[in-house]
Amino acid sequence: MTVAAPVPAPDHTADTPPVISMRDVSKYFDDFQALKSVSFDVQKGERVVVCGPSGSGKSTLIRCINRLEAHEAGEIMVEGTTLDDTRASLDQIRGAVGMVFQQFNLFPHLTVLQNLTLGPRRVLGLSEEEARKRAMTYLERVQIPDQAEKFPRQLSGGQQQRVAIARSLCMEPRIMLFDEPTSALDPEMIAEVLEVMTELADSGMTMIVVTHEMGFARRVADRMVFMDKGEIVETGTPEAFFTAPKSQRCATFLQQIL
Ligand code: ADP
Numbered sequence: 001m002t003v004a005a006p007v008p009a010p011d012h013t014a015d016t017p018p019v020i021s022m023r024d025v026s027k028y029f030d031d032f033q034a035l036k037s038v039s040f041d042v043q044k045g046e047r048v049v050v051c052g053p054s055g056s057g058k059s060t061l062i063r064c065i066n067r068l069e070a071h072e073a074g075e076i077m078v079e080g081t082t083l084d085d086t087r088a089s090l091d092q093i094r095g096a097v098g099m100v101f102q103q104f105n106l107f108p109h110l111t112v113l114q115n116l117t118l119g120p121r122r123v124l125g126l127s128e129e130e131a132r133k134r135a136m137t138y139l140e141r142v143q144i145p146d147q148a149e150k151f152p153r154q155l156s157g158g159q160q161q162r163v164a165i166a167r168s169l170c171m172e173p174r175i176m177l178f179d180e181p182t183s184a185l186d187p188e189m190i191a192e193v194l195e196v197m198t199e200l201a202d203s204g205m206t207m208i209v210v211t212h213e214m215g216f217a218r219r220v221a222d223r224m225v226f227m228d229k230g231e232i233v234e235t236g237t238p239e240a241f242f243t244a245p246k247s248q249r250c251a252t253f254l255q256q257i258l
C-alpha cells in the first residue's frame, strides 16, 4: 500500500456547498421515531465518525443517506440532488455513494473476483477485461490480490470485509458510508480493516463511519458526531470531543467505551 501524506482536513469555512446535506430529517418505523429532525452537513473530503449507544439511530442515519431507508420528513441532498423516489435520485445515489456493512454482504456463490466485477459490468457497463483490471487494482489496494479466485467462505472475516470495501470502491464512489465495519470481526482482524479504511481516509475520500473504534476516530476523523435517541446530541473535533464532551450523555457514553 502506498503511504502518502494524509490529505488535510477540508476547510469548513469555505463557501462550497456540502456534498451531503440533511435538513430536519425525521424517520419513523410505524409509531417509533428513529430520527428526530436531524440536520447535518458533510463537506467534500470530510471524514466524519458517528458514535452513540445501540439503538440511537446511527444505522438509520446513514441508511437514509443512500436511500436504503426513506425518510418521512425533511430533506436530504447528495451533491445537490434531493433524495426521493425519482430515477434521478436513484441514479445519483448509485453513482455517488458506496456502503460497507457490518456483515460484509458478499455474494457467497461468487468468487472474490466475481463479487468485484459484477457491479462494474452490470451497472457501469464495463467489459469483462476492464472490470477484471479494475477489480485487481482495488484488491491490491486492500492487500489481497492473491485471494481473487477464492470464495468468501474460504476467507477470514477481516479478508471478507476488505473484499467488501474493494467491491464498493470498484464502483468508484465519491462518498463512502461504513456501518460498524469491524463489529462482526474477531479482535485480531480489526486492525487490518481499519488500516485499509485509514488509507482510504488519507486519500481524501469523503467518509461517514459509524464505529466505536475510538483510536481510529482520533486518527482520521475531522469531526465526531454523537447520537442518542434519534438525535445528534453533539458534534465537534476529535480533540474537543474526547477531552471535553459538552453533554453529560456523551461523557457517560465515552466513559463506558473508552
Ligand atoms: P443504531 O444503529 O444506532 O444501533 P438503528 O438506527 O439501527 O440504531 O435503530 C434505531 C432505532 O430504530 C432502534 O430502536 C431500532 O430498533 C429501530 N429500528 C431500526 N430499524 C428498524 C426497522 N426496520 N423496523 C423497526 N424499527 C427499526
Ligand code: MG
Residues within 6 Å of the ligand: 058, 059, 060, 179, 180
Ligand atoms: Mg447500527
